[in-house]
Amino acid sequence: MIRFENVSVRYEEDAEPTLRNLDLTVPEGELVLLVGPSGVGKSTLLGAVSGLVPHFTGGTLTGRVTVDGRDTRTHPPRELADVVGTVGQDPSAHFVTDTVEDELAYGMESLGLAPGVMRRRVEETLDLLGLAELRDRPIATLSGGQRQRVAIGSVLTPHPKVLVLDEPTSALDPSAAEDVLAVLQRLVHDLGTTVLLAEHRLERVVQYADQVLLLPDAVMGPPSAVMSVSPIHPPVVTLGRLAGWTPLPLTVRDARRRAGGLKERLEPMVSAGIPAGPLPLPSPSRNRGSAPDPGPQTPDGLNTHTKADAPGFGKGRGGGFSLFPRSRRRPQHTDTPPTTPLVLTTSLHVRRARVEALRKIDLRVDPGETVALMGRNGAGKSTLLAALVGMIAPTSGTVRIAGRAPHATDPRELIRQVGLVPQEPRDLLYADTVAAECAAADADADAADGTCRALVSELLPGVADDTHPRDLSEGQRLALALAVVLTGRPPLLLLDEPTRGLDYAAKARLVEHLRALAEDGHAIVLATHDVELAAELARRVVIVADGEVVADGPTAEVVVSSPAFSPQVAKILAPQPWLTVEQVERALEEAR
Numbered sequence: 001m002i003r004f005e006n007v008s009v010r011y012e013e014d015a016e017p018t019l020r021n022l023d024l025t026v027p028e029g030e031l032v033l034l035v036g037p038s039g040v041g042k043s044t045l046l047g048a049v050s051g052l053v054p055h056f057t058g059g060t061l062t063g064r065v066t067v068d069g070r071d072t073r074t075h076p077p078r079e080l081a082d083v084v085g086t087v088g089q090d091p092s093a094h095f096v097t098d099t100v101e102d103e104l105a106y107g108m109e110s111l112g113l114a115p116g117v118m119r120r121r122v123e124e125t126l127d128l129l130g131l132a133e134l135r136d137r138p139i140a141t142l143s144g145g146q147r148q149r150v151a152i153g154s155v156l157t158p159h160p161k162v163l164v165l166d167e168p169t170s171a172l173d174p175s176a177a178e179d180v181l182a183v184l185q186r187l188v189h190d191l192g193t194t195v196l197l198a199e200h201r202l203e204r205v206v207q208y209a210d211q212v213l214l215l216p217d218a219v220m221g222p223p224s225a226v227m228s229v230s231p232i233h234p235p236v237v238t239l240g241r242l243a244g245w246t247p248l249p250l251t252v253r254d255a256r257r258r259a260g261g262l263k264e265r266l267e268p269m270v271s272a273g274i275p276a277g278p279l280p281l282p283s284p285s286r287n288r289g290s291a292p293d294p295g296p297q298t299p300d301g302l303n304t305h306t307k308a309d310a311p312g313f314g315k316g317r318g319g320g321f322s323l324f325p326r327s328r329r330r331p332q333h334t335d336t337p338p339t340t341p342l343v344l345t346t347s348l349h350v351r352r353a354r355v356e357a358l359r360k361i362d363l364r365v366d367p368g369e370t371v372a373l374m375g376r377n378g379a380g381k382s383t384l385l386a387a388l389v390g391m392i393a394p395t396s397g398t399v400r401i402a403g404r405a406p407h408a409t410d411p412r413e414l415i416r417q418v419g420l421v422p423q424e425p426r427d428l429l430y431a432d433t434v435a436a437e438c439a440a441a442d443a444d445a446d447a448a449d450g451t452c453r454a455l456v457s458e459l460l461p462g463v464a465d466d467t468h469p470r471d472l473s474e475g476q477r478l479a480l481a482l483a484v485v486l487t488g489r490p491p492l493l494l495l496d497e498p499t500r501g502l503d504y505a506a507k508a509r510l511v512e513h514l515r516a517l518a519e520d521g522h523a524i525v526l527a528t529h530d531v532e533l534a535a536e537l538a539r540r541v542v543i544v545a546d547g548e549v550v551a552d553g554p555t556a557e558v559v560v561s562s563p564a565f566s567p568q569v570a571k572i573l574a575p576q577p578w579l580t581v582e583q584v585e586r587a588l589e590e591a592r
């Protein structure tokens with residue numbers, strides 16, 4: 001159904017091609033999972049199938065890509081629309097209408113389907129993707145995950161022969177991700193749809209794949225065979241390799257069947273009270289319990305390189321007030337006594353148009369804490385983060401950041417306390433090159449030259465200085481946005497879905513960096529659907545449902561009591577209290 005014949009793609013400025021001499025075939029009626037490190041060329045490969053590469057991205061494609069017999073180089077995307085449905089990494093880029101229902105119908109209207117068929121498919125899709133309640137909503141008012149569902153729904157309704165999906169579950173809560181993958185599997189099985197899907201969170205998808213295609217070497221084969229050699233693999237495979245299980249299990253269910261021996265080896269450690277928590281405990285000598293040393297100040301206490309008028313700051317692109325730490329320098333002297341919490345909300349209510357987005361939120365976060373906010377799409381997590389940086393004022397109740405009301409505080413003051421990496425990293429970036437973005441971040445933070453650039457390389461090697469942030473891969477762009485904010489070392493760090501586009505290795509390096517910050521007394525609040533990340537990083541999990549906090553406690557207790565939020569290791573080794581492969585590995589070493 002999809003054929004690559006000696007295909008290479010080279011972007012204009014690059015010395016080396018991104019894809020080189022690819023020869024492969026994706027058979028009709030199969031779900032093929034595309035796997036590879038951040039920036040390796042997965043989106044480029046998908047774009048060559050949908051026709052976006054090179055028609056919209058620039059660059060040169062040599063060789064031939066055909067979909068259902070049509071050459072994508074001679075057929076621009078609109079001439080492929082009846083065959084290929086595409087969802088890219090940024091769902092907002094696809095929307096052509098204003099409301100959910102119109103968007104679901106649009107693709108079918110363009111193909112001239114009968115009104116009765118359109119009506120039926122819209123209703124089916126609203127139900128399948130949990131969108132029924134949102135059918136009349138303007139798309140602009142949806143949460144990130146709600147938008148991703150609409151984008152997926154809009155390509156499902158025309159029933160294309162081929163679906164090309166780039167990280168389709170990256171903004172979805174765990175159950176929505178399962179629902180979407182089940183729908184895709186049904187299309188593959190019942191209608192013979194061909195699906196080519198790139199994804200980093202293999203724990204979510206690998207069991208649905210008929211074949212896995214691994215870049216950069218373009219190795220393609222059954223999931224178990226590819227996973228046994230792939231440097232990129234989900235926790236279940238990492239655990240299987242550690243325990244020496246053959247054949248390697250790909251699902252929690254298969255792993256549980258083999259886990260008896262491993263549990264026996266771990267039992268003495270459990271009896272001895274290990275694991276104590278998801279992370280190595282910070283050493284008592286560090287300054288947990290007090291705000292971090294904010295570093296040197298300039299004499300006037302003000303920024304020497306201010307960008308309050310730049311896009312992404314002040315009344316920026318997203319409307320409303322946006323306070324992003326990249327626009328300021330490193331935190332200044334805080335005047336904060338050790339006992340003042342960095343976050344304190346009391347009976348916080350936020351109404352957004354017709355929606356009660358937050359209700360009665362009482363939350364306290366102290367220096368040194370790492371808190372994961374979890375909950376289904378639209379629960380209110382991003383709204384809470386926005387309220388903490390003063391982008392949204394409370395409808396009632398109070399918010400205090402280090403004792404101050406953020407929406408009523410001068411941004412230049414507030415920026416010393418809090419930094420946000422938003423759900424869409426683009427909102428934070430406005431320079432023309434990576435190097436310029438990093439130089440501005442260093443200046444804003446009064447950090448030594450090269451600090452931000454070193455952070456980018458630490459998180460994700462291989463990001464070129466002269467690339468425009470627009471041309472970065474999704475993971476590269478997120479790494480840049482994270483580096484920009486981390487350069488400022490704010491006492492309170494807020495991260496909204498900080499792993500989209502990041503491979504496992506980059507995620508591990510991010511975790512390491514954030515753990516070190518927490519040990520230094522920084523507080524970290526992250527909104528995430530990545531249960532593996534929460535298990536590795538957070539000491540505390542707060543579950544938000546329908547605008548309210550419904551659970552708040554130690555990670556191990558909260559995530560294990562809800563299968564949707566449990567990491568793979570917890571499910572495999574239950575009832576033993578392990579959450580991560582790292583914990584198991586350490587315990588086995590100690591047991592030796």
Ligand SMILES: Nc1ncnc2c1ncn2[C@@H]1O[C@H](COP(=O)(O)OP(=O)(O)OP(=O)(O)O)[C@@H](O)[C@H]1O
Binds near residue numbers: 018044045472474502
């Ligand atoms: N339009 C473009 N112009 C120039 N370079 C580009 C363009 N699009 C992508 N690139 C470069 O091509 C390389 C591969 O990017 P691509 O988005 O295909 O990677 P990816 O594997 O999908 O990454 P991720 O996992 O982070 O989404 C990157 O180095 C990126 O900077």
Ligand SMILES: Nc1ncnc2c1ncn2[C@@H]1O[C@H](COP(=O)(O)OP(=O)(O)OP(=O)(O)O)[C@@H](O)[C@H]1O
Binds near residue numbers: 377378383527
């Ligand atoms: N600008 C807006 N106007 C009106 N309602 C909004 C607006 N932005 C978000 N909402 C609604 O507020 C509620 C909370 O949205 P929010 O973005 O905080 O959820 P979330 O938990 O971050 O979701 P996700 O996991 O999908 O990112 C949702 O019902 C959403 O549709």
